Amino acid sequence: MHVTFLGTSGAIPTTERNTSAVFLRRAGERFLFDCGEGTQRQMMRYGTGFDVSHVFLTHLHGDHVLGLPGLCQTWDFNERELPLAIHTAPGTKSQVEALIGVIGTRPSYTVAVHEARPGSVVVRGDGYEIRAFETEHRTRSVGYALIEDDRKGRFDREKAEKLGVPVGPKFSQLHRGESVELDDGSVVHPEQVVGPSRPGRRFVYTGDTRPTDTTVEIAQDADLLIHDATFGDDNAERARPTGHSTAAEAATVADRAGARRLALTHVSTRYGGHVAPLEREAREVFDGELYTPDDGDEFDIPFPDE
Structure with missing residues (x-):
């Protein structure tokens, strides 16, 4: 399982950070979580390719979806034939369909938009499932967790x-x-x-959210939790009304969940390239592996027993 961070900025892009997008490769499948403006250029820049079967949208704020029309049009220009599934928060299907429609023509390939009900399995694949979970933002929103099945025990x-x-x-x-x-x-x-079964991997992506018990529950023993960390403690009073988390709050979620690794993302432009204070505040709470990824950073998620 391999993650490429395509966009790690908050609501506004900077010269160093694009808006939200995370690319996940597992075996022969490719998934895109959120699709901020310019995501397709990031995909070219960082070599992920465009071979995506599912797009998972956490919510419909522009910094998470404005790259979708252009990407859909590029797939059309490239004569895509494989169907595309787009998953979105409940009550937002028609808006996503309208967003894709702004390119002026229907894509030549099949596009199916599905509403991801929190607590449900939205994708069931070979050896894994992707679940939607409830998040707390200023609009209808969900997060997503890819959870692998247990693996066979070791053969002696x-x-x-x-x-x-x-x-x-x-x-x-x-x-x-x-x-x-x-x-x-x-x-x-x-x-x-044959030894006891061995756990698979767990990848959790929150999108924009306040810290929630639901995230703690779905992120139990997560091998990688990517959590909103828009603000530092110096702007904690802005986090609640805007529906975001501080780095320390994200770290508290990771600590309560027993996550192995935490990636802080959706960093406000006010911190620019100076993320050390965010990491310092998070490390005071969470003693697992911690990152504030830059755009283009890549990460392999190992199995828990490796």
Whole structure:
């Protein structure tokens, strides 16, 4: 699982930071979380490519969606044939459809807009699901969590051979959870040679939000939590009325959730390139791995047991 930060600024882009967008690659699939103005140029600049099957919008403020019409038009110019699924907060489907319509023509490929009800599974894929969860912003909003299924336990080849299992298909049968019968009539069961199941990875993206218990719940043991950290403590009084979080509040969510890694994003332009105070305030609360990514930063999410 590989993350590329395409846009890490707050509501206004700067010369160093574009508006919100995060690109996630998992196996052969590509996902885009939010699509601020200029996202397609960021995709070219940082080499992610345009091969996206699902776009996940957290809410419809311009800094999260204004790149979508242009990107849809570019896909049309490139003769895209694969269908596109766009997920958005409840009650906003018609607005997203209207936003895509501003390009003046219907895309030649199929575009399906789905409303992501908090608490529901919005995508079920091979070995993972993506869930929507409730966030608290000034408008209808949701966050998204990609949660992988548990993986098979480790296969103990040495133990299997000692039990008389011949090298070959019976190894695979045991790893699939099937008992096997040996030539002498004895039976070897999976639990004799396969360890306990191992957890998959958990990626959580909040979009713009106040700190919430719902985020804490969905981010339990998250391998990467990307959380709104628009302000520092010096502007904490602005966070609540604007529906944002401070870096310390984001860190508190990560700490309560037991997240392994926290990325602070949606950084206000008032901090420019000086994010050290935000990181310092967050580190006072959260002792896991912590980042304030720049545009173009890439991150591999390892499995919990690696």
